[in-house]
Amino acid sequence: MTELAIAADGLRKSYGDKTVLDGVDLAVPEGTIFCLLGPNGAGKTTAVKILSTLISPDPASGPIRVGGHDLATEAQALRAAIGVTGQFSAVDSLITGEENMLLMADLHHLSKREGRQVTARLLERFDLTEAAGKPASTYSGGMKRRLDIAMTLVGNPRIIFLDEPTTGLDPRSRHNMWRIVRELVSDGVTVFLTTQYLEEADELADRIAVLNDGRIAAEGTAEELKRLVPGGHVRLRFTDPASYRSAATALSGASRDDEALTLQLPSDGSQRELRSILDRLDSAGIEADELTVHTPDLDDVFFALTGGAGVPDQPKESVR
Template sequence: MIEVSGLRKAFGEHTVLDGINLTVPHGTVFSLLGANGAGKTTTVKILSTLLGANAGEARVAGHDLARDPDAVRAAIGVTGQFSAVDNLLTGAENLTLMADLHHLPRAQGRRRAADLLDQFDLADTGKKPVSTYSGGMRRRLDLAMTLVGSPQLIFLDEPTTGLDPRSRRNMWQIIRDLVSGGVTIFLTTQYLEEADELADRIAVLDQGRIVAEGTPDELKRRIPGGHVRLRFAEPQSLDAAMAVLGQASRETDTLALRVPSDGSLRALKDLIGHLDDRAIEVDELSVHTPDLDDVFLALTTVSSKAR
């Protein structure tokens, strides 16, 4: 759905994007992570035709970004960091306005607005002014407005900023439903839990460069500190396991061992096999891997100069 090669952008002498490469498959959630000012929003603006690049090539929904921007715009939707709804209009009026802007026939536009109000659980409040909506309702309406034109690809720039935990999780479910229906999502977020929960693949952007890319689990395994914690019912079992495993760290008070591990299935099978071969009974096993917070802190600089 997105193919980017060598994308560059500078403002004067300040380089914001320094030759980034990205590939986003159809029907997936791709998340771009980075510190404030790392270049995430600039990337979204370029790929959504709102800003020109200085160099590089990009294809969005099969269309060349530079040669056919109109076709790109027809295939995408953009939900920015800040809600684009009109407070003076009702929810239904906001949606019908978008339908008019997409040049949908009047009857079709009204049906589309009604369907989206139902889909986003806003039917009961569709005739109320948006000024009376909660933050979560406004964000749902904002995304519904993006869907009026039935985009193949949606850019979501910080979609849950300012939402309470329940509203955030409701938005996550809406995103999952969109992807299951074949829509591709390009997500930028500062909530690492959100990226972990939603993204099929993640790219980490730092000072204008992609410094890492992979699935959430692949990125976590790149960071040292993962381990398997084994707890035993008897000191004798602890001693026997310590003799077998060697590199483990001992927690005598709790009859436990911490064994360095990347948490992969192969590593777990090898570990359990060593214990089974010597008939060592384990009372409890738990896997501890670095989270995306650890990945983010390890791969990004303290302060990014990009914007």
Template sequence: MPSSDMPMLTPERGGDAPSPAAVSAAGLRKSYGDKIVLDGIDLHIPAGSVFALLGPNGAGKTTTVQILSTLITADGGQARVGGHDLTTDPQAVRAAIGVTGQFSAVDGLITGEENMLLMADLHHLPQREGRRVAAELLERFDLTEAAKKPASTYSGGMKRRLDLAMTLVGNPRIIFLDEPTTGLDPRSRHNMWNIIRDLVTGGVTVFLTTQYLEEADQLADRIAVLNDGRIAAEGTAAELKRLVPGGHVRLRFSDPAAYRSATSALREATRDDEALALQIPSDGSQRELRAILDLLDSAGIAADELTVHTPDLDDVFFALTDGTTVPHQSKENVR
């Protein structure tokens, strides 16, 4: 379990009014029998942003999406999506959102185009308008050539693109993506990331759950880690990484004399006499890096290599969900 004194990060808004929320929740709760799935979570997701919800299997990520998309009801708390109250105006919420679940909603027995037209019918679009929207989305998602083929013949990446294209038929301004790239190869995953970025550029708000920490790091404006039904921490990727100890600066020298001088000047450093290297604890901030460089400059010492090591989201995830950390990797090299 994460440490009880693990800090909680909240949006830095200063004296300004809070950004308009596309999705907000206060004290959201859900239980199944004796099993508490959500234990009073709060959310504030600004419009036109990507919010990523991380957590181990069974943490409540999908339950959160199901509640906010009106698929199930909460046991307690309040939530608004697209400015509409989940409890009193669920139809307005449904009209404002699109949902792409963990498992594809594509019907493999019909063509990609027919899947799109079916969604247009469900949205009560006139026939001509439905065909126009379907054609535009198939082109946008690079599915025009495959449009007349049965969806069962599509690759995994094509099915996920078709699934998301179907979600966009109703022009939602808020999209819930529940693990949208699970099972995709790296190229297909990156293609999906580009699609998500394009949606956000167009003003769409994306609520993303994912098992891929790199995905959250690449896409999300803010990230929350859900554990045991509660938000363990929330912030930008950079803010979350600073929660985890273990960041450091590594200095390597080729001149033994310079190494000895640096060892004397940086007494808090951990020595590696064989490699002529020093490791100094650091959060990787510009302020701390400048302090180390100023100290070396004032002592007339030149390092041959300086490497900044910072924790990644893997470290954050493990620290917040089971109290362990994984080996740190170099994130930036400065020479």
């Protein structure tokens, strides 16, 4: 069985009469990307702060282990196993990128020689070698984010918390950040990611937990979550009216559009259901001119589980 990098049972946090986390259970396998998805105020950052020992959970919380260390009794060892990149950059803009890295090396008690070796290696890895001697104040948002993560990696953590790491980045910088995250995981690092970007969660995460009002509303792979939401369908378009009428007879129960010569059937988009539809057409000697499959995306899931926070994209269809 895969070991868990993060395990939390009944995570709770309140401020006065405001409950931020209300019994959150987390199980994150080693070497995976786990995404905590939710609207503003859902409790994502609070969860990261607790798991990284920045704040304490409520006493009513159950046991919490990160990197094999108990949060309550082994906080120092836990900190040594993790790295944290918060919503706001920890880069010191008054010094150069290289100086930021060397400062982190000093904080990790590396020797001068080792610190310079690690700094040079990470600056090259994150394509920052040319800019290393320039003040960080001259860096673009994407460069600062890359430097921020490079600084996090100085201590060689096996678990990294990325709290909304691509907020405010342009699309190119966001895609570069996704590449970096994938590379980290390919090296065996576990990534705990929080985001409001549905596309980001869909693109990166091995598992996604949707956090809403301090509780996990649903958890699973992106495909598992999409199957929770109704509305999937298959649409068949015909150019020959006779074929259309024969298909409507063969596919009893399909919604008809006689003007557009299209039929629509409810479907979860699974291979089994598509095969069944095509087999029924083949048995009747009918061939559709176009078949499109609509499956709910994470926008639909997000709206269904969080009550409509944010603005949804249009449903996506794939042509087959």
